[in-house]
Amino acid sequence: MGSVSPELSLDFRPTFLPRTVTDFLREVSMIGNVSDKVSKLDAFVKGLEEEMKKIDAFKRELPLCMLLLNDAIVALKEELMQCISSKNVQPVLEEFIPLKKSSSEDEDEEIPAVKKEKDSSKDNKKNWMSSVQLWNTDDHQTTDPIVDLKQNTNLKFKRNEEENLFQGCKSRTEARAFMPFKAYPGFVRKEDKEELPAHGLSLVTPGIKNPREDTGSSGSRTSCSKSVSSSAPNARTTGPQPPHQQTTRKQRRCWSPELHRRFVNALQQLGGSQAATPKQIRELMQVDGLTNDEVKSHLQKYRLHTRRVPPTTTAAPANQSVVVLGSLWMSQDQYGDSSKGSSQSGSPQGPLQLGGNTGGTSTTGGDSMEDDEDAKSEGYSWKSHISKPGKDDV
């Protein structure tokens, strides 16, 4: 009590502009009083949101601004939520924090014990876009390019990098699934290039292909579980994977949300799905192990899906700003789950901010600003909300 800096006294209308988000967070983190903390954060967030609304109209011209703002907002909200939840707060706070989400959707990630029935969250699907404006306050994944909250207090987001890429690949019915290591003894054929480590994205780790063995299982089909790298049980070390099956079919590559994100990003940078070419995309994505064909295939599908947007006959009241940042085309099938995708503008390790993000997966942001446009359809299945045909024009 007494040691509040003058600035802090401006609870609600702080002139937060002069400072950077990082600084702001640092300041806030030093505040002992939770209420103050919350109000500060809240105020800041509100300011950012206002800003967001203002530039919303120019989102196309200022995609980066949107991204940055969005990122900051998300990050701050995270912080806010943490404050709130960590204290479980008293009544007093409740007055301040009626924020948008009061324990409604997902704020798990950390919640131990209760594995909670995620299944019951069927509504989530709807939520993923509709109720949440665009800065959906997701909990995890707070990798922001600009702010390094990490040093602040967020320890929760940490193991995202790799996981993000793979995440979402598992079967969606995984509820409590943990596939035993049944998978396959894999021999990872590293035939591909292995030189693109770059940031440690080791996405492509296709399982392995194992034709017969699993064909009967009707339950746990782990399509792609990232690493089941067991030292080949088979003593065939040197022996390639020689199932006499010529043309051994590659194991299906699972396009995790992150992977897809990168894909979309690349696309954007290349001027749209139409202009982009597989090779280019692949290069841009910088995902090791990813092959041209894979990208090509994905692109093909993407193009197919982005072609012609179903008339959103939805009489959707377009009142919400609905920016639909994450318009990954995916629905809930494969990529969808993580749903927080959004993209960052540059490649993750690219030129822009991501400079030193160690754990930086690309964060969420809007990636298809160009495409979405009126994609505001709150979409249900992806046919509905896929990103529009890219108007190539970067």
Added chain:
DNA sequence: AATAAAATAT
């Protein structure tokens, strides 16, 4: 059994 997604063939 149907369909989407990825692999492969053209």
Added chain:
DNA sequence: CATATTTTAT
């Protein structure tokens, strides 16, 4: 590189 076709996974 683009498309078409086939295979595979849910």
